[in-house]
Every structure is written in C-alpha cells, then in structure tokens.
Amino acid sequence: MALTNLLPDFLVAPLDYLANMARKNSLWPMPFATACCGIELMATASSRYDIARFGAEAMRFSPRQCDVMIVAGRVVMKMVPVMQRIWLQMPEPKWCISMGACASSGGVFDTYAVVQGIDRFIPVDVYVPGCPPRPEQLLRSIIDLQEKVQRTGTIDAREFASRTAYEGPTALAKELSPEEAIVAPGDYRTATRLRSLPMA
C-alpha cells in the first residue's frame, strides 16, 4: 500500500501491468475438490486436456501458496466453515472459481444440507456452468480469469480493499414484513413469504 501511495501514477500503471502479466500466466490453483467436479478437475490436469498449457498446473494443496481457489463440487453445511477458513488462509491477491452447478447455485441438490451457492459465503470471480463442466469449460474459465486479472489487477492488490460489502445474491425469496403483506383470513404464517419457519 505504501509503495503505490508514494509513487506517481505514471509509474504505478506500468508496475501494475507487469505484475498482472506475471500473475495471470502463473496462477496456482488450490483445488478445493469436494465431489464429482473434482474428478473432472483431475481430468483437466491430466494428459488429454493438460491445464499446464495455461500456466495453471502447479496445484498446491496448501492454501498459503495459492492464487486461485477452485471450488469443485457441492458445499454442505458442515463444510462451509472449512471453506471460509481455507479462503481466509490464502494470501492476497486471490481469486475464486466456482466450478459446476452445485458450487454456483446448489444444482440439483435443493435439500436441507446443501448451500445454494458458495457466493453467499465467500466472494466468487468466475462461475462455470455444467454438471460437471467439461474440462474445456474449466480451461475457458481459467482464460477468463486471466483476462480479469489483466484488466483489474494491481501490484499490491489494492483493488480489493474497498469491497467491504456483501456481494452475493439477494435472498431467494425476500422475507416480507407484516406491513408489506396483505394477510388473507386464516393462518398468518402461510400468508407471508417466510423463508424459514421456526422449529415446531
């Protein structure tokens, strides 16, 4: 932070550019593989698709050495604190790819245990659709992320400092207050769009 505050803008811009060039071509993924998508992630890394062509083959299972977390597979209640902890352990600058329908939106698992999209709990940069996505789609997401790094990255990751607000999706169904809803005669609880009923 201090360095770029002291330097004039015409020096900061080329420094940013150089840093982005270096970073985008050597992204180190942290494979947070929980389910089926993890196998496609392995397929992407192995011989036919070869993620090394895009400079992202150095998979490190230690979050402290990685730039990009690839969340591959559904994340459930018990796993959310683990995922957040791993995300917080990664050094800045860091990015997150949400691989597959389950990580992005819950996918087919709209059940009591599965989180409906990891972007409710950690920030996500690239979403990859598919159940599971083909390796080509994952490679495309790496390329997209490289473009994002090139366009928005800075040498000391100062672009993240201002993003203090929650950026995830709004609630699936907004909870209305009693003033906003017309209550039909009968059961009050069924007339409002309460997302969660208290335990009986």
Add this chain to the structure above:
Amino acid sequence: MPYLDTLKAKFAGAFTTSEFRDNKRVLLSAEKAPTTLFPLLKCLKEECGFDMLAELGGVDYLNYPNATDRYCVVYGLTNTATGERVWVKAFANDPEPELPSVVELWKGADWMEREVYDMYGVRFVGHPDHRRILMPAEFVGYPLRKDYPLRGYGERHNFPTVTRAES
C-alpha cells in the same frame, strides 16, 4: 427355510413373517422388538448361519397406507456360505423410539446404527459410541423423518459471510 423352524421353536408368537419377490421378512412389532430383537438376531447369527449383516437402515412410516407403527429398522442378514438372505424388521414408536444395539454381534452395525440415529432419532440401547455421524453435532432435528421438510428450516444459510476486503 430351515431358519424359520428354528425361530418358531424358540420365539413362537413373537414374530410374524411376510414375503415379496425374493425378500423373505421376519417382522417384530413395537411391543415385542425391545426384548426379542437381540436374542432373535443372535439366534439367526449363531444357529442359522447368517454371519453377515449386509444392510441396516431406517424407515419412517408416517402416513403410510395401513401402517401401525411409525419407525422401523430393517436388518438385512446374509449367509455368506449359501448366499441366503433374510430381512428382519423391528418397529419402534414415538415418543422415545428405542431398540437394542447389535454392535456386539456385528461390528459393521456400529456406523449404520449411528446413521439411523442421526436421520431418524431412533436410539440404540447399548451402542458404544452413540453420536451423530453425518449431520453436525449441534444440529437439531432428524432430517429423514417425514415431518421434516426437504429444504429444511433454513439452517443451511445460517452462516457468517466473508467479504472481499477481509483476508
């Protein structure tokens, strides 16, 4: 079915039988199950050669046609020498569904009984390590009961959020 003769000699009147396709079942009602289940399974294991507990699962018969008891634990026994199978169904009821544990007979029952407890709240008396296994320890409720909604009560979104600036 020689095992049936053995069972009839030892536990006359304590059980009923039924059959569908190739599944042959021995049923124990909720009154008889707490006392009869363990000796019956022990007899099947030690005298009739059903040495493997192939399957142990729970069922919740709430609103099921013609059901009289609510919870049921299904024990699938296999004779590894002959490949013969028999199904033992033991029922239990609210408010305190309880059945004897069979971990003493089959070590494989350990986790399967814990799963039934986790999902249905059926307690297994005498289980060595009676805890939840799949759901978080602080979870309330039993998700596979029929009166628990598919999408839960909103527990799945009850977590703090990490914003981009935090790290």
Add this chain to the structure above:
Amino acid sequence: MPLQTAAPVTEDVAGADQEFLYTLNFGPQHPATHTTLRLILTLDGETIVKAVPDIGYLHSGFEKLGEDLDFNQYVTIVDRMNYISPFANECAWFTAVEKLIGIELTPRCKYIRTILAELARISDHLLCVGAAALDLGALTAFLYAFNAREKVYNIMESSAGQRFHPSYARVGGLMADISDDVVAQIRDFVKTFPKVLADIVRLLNRNRIFIDRTKGIGVLTKEEAINWSCSGPVARASGVVRDLRKDEPYLAYGDLQGAFKVVCGKGGDCYNRYLVRMGEMAESHKIIAAAVENIPAGPVNVDLNDKLTIPDKQATYRSIEGLIQHFELFMWNRRWETPVEEVYGANETANGELGYYVVADGGGKAFRARTRPPSFIHFAVFPLMMEGHQISDVPAVLGSLNIIAAELDR
C-alpha cells in the same frame, strides 16, 4: 453457527492423558483424502494409536431427494453417488425399482446395461489404482489410467450424450438404443485396453517402493471382513468368495457365467486389494469382449403397451396412445402404479454390494429410497486397519479402500 472448523476432538481417546501422545487433525481438505473426510489421529511419534474418522462433510440429503423425485428423475441423483462409476449405480437403482414393479427387461437392454456397467467398473478401478499410486508417489500410472478413462467417457458420451453422468437408464429400458458407432468404440476399447493394463502392471506390480508401502499394510482378516459387513474387492482380497454377479446373477451375467471368474486374494492387505482390482479389470474386459459380440437384436425397452416406459419421440408426436402414455408418466399425480410393498435390490458395483431398499406406497415415487453404500461400510473398518501403522500408511489404506465421499455421506 459460529465460524469453527469442526467439533472438538473427542476426549475419550485411548491414552489421551498420557502426555507423549499427541493428536493430529487430518482433513477434511487434504490431498490424500481425494474428497472430503476427516480423521483425528492420536499419535505416538509416527505410529497411530487410534484413528477416529469424522464424516458428513458431503452429506447432501440424497435419500430425502429420493422421496421427492420419481423413479426416473432420481436416476440423476443416483449418478452422483459413486461418481467415478455412475452407470453401475443406475443399474443398481433400477434393479431395485424393476424388481418392485415386476419388470422383465428385454435381452438387448440387459446386454447393453451389462457392457456399460462393466465399463464403469473398469473406469472405477482405473481411477482407484491410479490415484492410490499417485498418493504413493507414482504419477505415471495415474496418467495412463486417465488416458484409458477418457475412452470410457467417450463411449458414455456417444451413447448417452453426457460424458460424466450419463443418466442413461430408465424404468424398463434405456433412454435410447446404442448406435453402431458405440459398438465400434467398445470393440476398439476391447482391443486397446489390455495394453493399458499391461502398462500399469509393469509400472506397479514389481515396483519396490509400491510393494514396500502396500504389502502387509492395513490387513483385514476374513472373519473381520464378514463381521464388519465388507463386500466387493475389500472383502474378496481378504478371502471372502462372494460376488453378486455369481451368487445372484442379474442382467446378462446369467448368460455370461462362463466368461469371467471371481478374483480373490488371501492376504487382505493393501497390495492384495490392488491385485484384486487389477484382476477384476481383466475379468471385466473378458465380459465386455464376450458380451459385445453377442448383443441380441430387438427392442431396447419393454413393450409400450405395458405402460411402463417413456415412448420415443416418434410415438409421442405421431400417435395418440404414445402421447397419452407420455402424459401419464410425466404428470405428477399419475406415473407408475406400484404395489404397497418394499423390496431390496443389489448389484455388485466396483466398490462392493450397492443395494437400494425401496419402499413404495402405491404411487410413482419411492416412499423411502435407502441406499446401502459400500464406501460407508468400508470406511467404518478404517480405524481397525490403521492401528499400529505409521502415519505415512494412511494414504495407502485410503487409496486401497477407494472411499468416495459422495457415496460415503450421501
């Protein structure tokens, strides 16, 4: 829930009061676990005194979904259980459902399902062997295995349209018949697969490091294997001669009895489990080779007049009976008529006996769809296998058990 990684370590670990023992948390995110499972190891130096598994990090309510979706819809969920051999899961699910409704499949459908299920078994064993070797430091076998798996993916994609989760089977048949191109691809696979297997054998079977790290590790005796409900390669490596393909023949295995043998071991250690898996791949190859030349002609679905299968597009759009039946099977209050009964159907999948206990209440949905997951049952044995071994043996045992977290937790 507050931000905490997991429940506190259990206090009742043997010898926790002895201060030379210490506790190590392993997982839930660890490269050797492949997916998500957690172990709490009590260590004396490098030796494991006690291992306490903590699972449920991927529990996503499969069985609850089974009560919400109908028999055909649930196939998409079943696919995602053991996701490295999805088609074998579909076969097991429909074995139970078809036994419940009382459907006798057409010979062609039986053969196609058999071939694809055996391909799924090969793909499962390839990943298991490759990943186990990868964890022990041998990367090359993993690359060879994945190359062959891509061929299986191609066959699945050509027949079902999806390379990973085919969702190909339906009640009473398949989504579509296979084309000649698929048959050609399977023949090609039959021709090239022995070379892949020979490559892996040459890489691993006499590899000093691999043998040192697997032989005598994680031994399970025959009595223990039976008492702990083990099945599949884990039980067979310990000498339990039990294979549902021989004991309770289903699909086309009745016709193909002469084509394969049951592979068993005696030692019950990791090396034996590896050898059993390699042997099973060779036997699966023989089954496929025999079956692909004998696929009977004829329809792939049971007769349309039985009102059980989804009519094809031609029948749906061009005939009133087809249209009515299509409607009947897709309207949420019609679907299938089932007996108010319950039934258990099981298949021998790559990991062991995968069974479904289906309770029906007369409607087109399962009232209860209980899975008998082999991974869950095999992982329960893990603490027993681990005691007294070194911490570096954990990946070897995990790799040989082939624990798939989605099937473990469902």
